[in-house]
Amino acid sequence: KAGVTQTPRYLIKTRGQQVTLSCSPISGHRSVSWYQQTPGQGLQFLFEYFSETQRNKGNFPGRFSGRQFSNSRSEMNVSTLELGDSALYLCASGNFMNTEAFFGQGTRLTVV
Amino acid sequence: GQQLNQSPQSMFIQEGEDVSMNCTSSSIFNTWLWYKQEPGEGPVLLIALYKAGELTSNGRLTAQFGITRKDSFLNISASIPSDVGIYFCAGQLGYGGSQGNLIFGKGTKLSVKP
Numbered sequence: 001k002a003g004v005t006q007t008p009r010y011l012i013k014t015r016g017q018q019v020t021l022s023c024s025p026i027s028g029h030r031s032v033s034w035y036q037q038t039p040g041q042g043l044q045f046l047f048e049y050f051s052e053t054q055r056n057k058g059n060f061p062g063r064f065s066g067r068q069f070s071n072s073r074s075e076m077n078v079s080t081l082e083l084g085d086s087a088l089y090l091c092a093s094g095n096f097m098n099t100e101a102f103f104g105q106g107t108r109l110t111v112v
Numbered sequence: 113g114q115q116l117n118q119s120p121q122s123m124f125i126q127e128g129e130d131v132s133m134n135c136t137s138s139s140i141f142n143t144w145l146w147y148k149q150e151p152g153e154g155p156v157l158l159i160a161l162y163k164a165g166e167l168t169s170n171g172r173l174t175a176q177f178g179i180t181r182k183d184s185f186l187n188i189s190a191s192i193p194s195d196v197g198i199y200f201c202a203g204q205l206g207y208g209g210s211q212g213n214l215i216f217g218k219g220t221k222l223s224v225k226p
Contacts, residue, residue: 004154006154042216042217042218042219043155043200043216045214056213090154090155099143099160099162099204100143100145100157100160101145101157101202101214102157103147103154103155103156103157104154105152105153105154106152106153106154108152
């Protein structure tokens with residue numbers, strides 16, 4: 001069965017712009033989480049969606065938002081981009097009970 | 113907040129050597145996960161552990177869920193060049209339900225010299 005798919009793989013944006021990233025979870029998974037990964041901070045949890053509702057949220061500013069659609073696909077939006085938002089953004093989908101998280105390949109965002 | 117201490121931060125070993133890394137915390141976890149991440153890719157789940165004392169293998173990889181439930185270990189036997197990457201541990205607080213309960217270590221970067 002297909003894994004977690006993230007698009008696009010690479011993105012370059014200018015400071016102040018906004019960006020939308022997409023994630024398609026493993027078929028049958030209803031939980032989708034987003035993480036930011038940087039060399040200095042490691043993997044940091046952004047938020048989780050389950051059945052189109054945000055179930056959990058990490059400690060990130062309101063510029064970071066997301067949503068989930070009825071087919072469990074999820075999008076993440078970052079507005080008013082800052083240089084510090086440059087990172088690898090990872091999406092993970094969860095199995096029943098969310099005991100395991102399966103990651104996509106990530107979207108490498110560079111803000112210039 | 114909860115933290116996982118993963119060590120060592122990096123390892124540079126010779127092909128054929130065995131590798132050990134571990135994660136410790138002051139918190140009790142109910143699930144331990146071990147991931148490997150290669151450059152430019154997302155983390156790939158290697159092993160999942162659900163019970164204190166559990167020992168699970170995946171090929172040359174063996175992981176253990178510490179009996180105190182505050183630690184976990186990953187061993188790689190007879191390393192090969194393709195073992196290169198960053199290995200992450202993740203502990204889950206509670207019994208599933210939300211990925212927000214997953215706490216990640218900062219990773220162990222493994223380099224293997226042929």
